[in-house]
Amino acid sequence: MKKKACFPGSFDPFTKGHEDIIRKGLGLFDEIVIAVGVNSNKNYLFPLEKRLRHIESCFKGEQKIRVITYEKLTVEMCKDEGCSYILRGLRDVKDFNYEVPIALMNRSMTEIETVFLIPDTSLFAINATIIREIYKNGGKIDKYVTNFDQLVN
Ligand code: ADP
Numbered sequence: 792m793k794k795k796a797c798f799p800g801s802f803d804p805f806t807k808g809h810e811d812i813i814r815k816g817l818g819l820f821d822e823i824v825i826a827v828g829v830n831s832n833k834n835y836l837f838p839l840e841k842r843l844r845h846i847e848s849c850f851k852g853e854q855k856i857r858v859i860t861y862e863k864l865t866v867e868m869c870k871d872e873g874c875s876y877i878l879r880g881l882r883d884v885k886d887f888n889y890e891v892p893i894a895l896m897n898r899s900m901t902e903i904e905t906v907f908l909i910p911d912t913s914l915f916a917i918n919a920t921i922i923r924e925i926y927k928n929g930g931k932i933d934k935y936v937t938n939f940d941q942l943v944n
Contacts, residue, residue: 793821796876796906799865801828801919803835804942805846806935808917811910812880813856819906822855824872829862836923837942845942866901877905882915 798813802825816823825846829839837845843858850856861868869877877897879890894905917935926932933939 795822795874796820796878797824797826797869797874798878799826799828802842803919804837804936806917807937808910808914810849810937811914812908815908816878817855824874825858826868827860829860841942848938848941866897866903869903877903879905879907881907881909
């Protein structure tokens with residue numbers, strides 16, 4: 792049976808840290824569904840359409856990647872997409888403390904396992920919240936975001 796994982800997030804924006812986790816995951820899974828969560832109560836910096844187009848541009852020609860949006864419980868989206876695994880990145884203890892209870896609840900509700908991967912050390916400090924702050928204040932973020940042009944043009 793094909794091993795399918797989903798990589799959920801808001802990806803506002805999709806950074807080189809996210810990309811690294813996906814590229815590492817491609818060695819483990821037959822298919823990875825990048826699932827952009829849509830929360831109507833949340834204000835995003837980059838429009839959904841641009842985020843989707845940007846993520847697609849980062850994996851052009853990669854047959855094992857699909858990009859979707861979803862607006863439901865992550866485990867329900869996984870079932871709909873036929874994914875038995877959730878892929879997440881771990882940078883530090885803060886990520887660990889946040890992620891483990893969610894992973895345990897997801898496993899208790901379903902049988903979906905969460906797989907954690909650690910990014911390259913050079914990417915540890917990349918965090919979408921900080922990247923947004925830099926951008927909002929006029930700083931350059933193209934060093935942290937592949938194909939930055941696709942996100943803003
Ligand atoms: P978003 O704001 O896009 O939801 P998150 O930070 O929640 O971003 O990202 C979704 C997943 O990506 C999480 O598992 C998170 O740990 C991981 N992630 C985010 N930035 C990095 C990074 N620099 N290196 C590795 N994993 C990362």
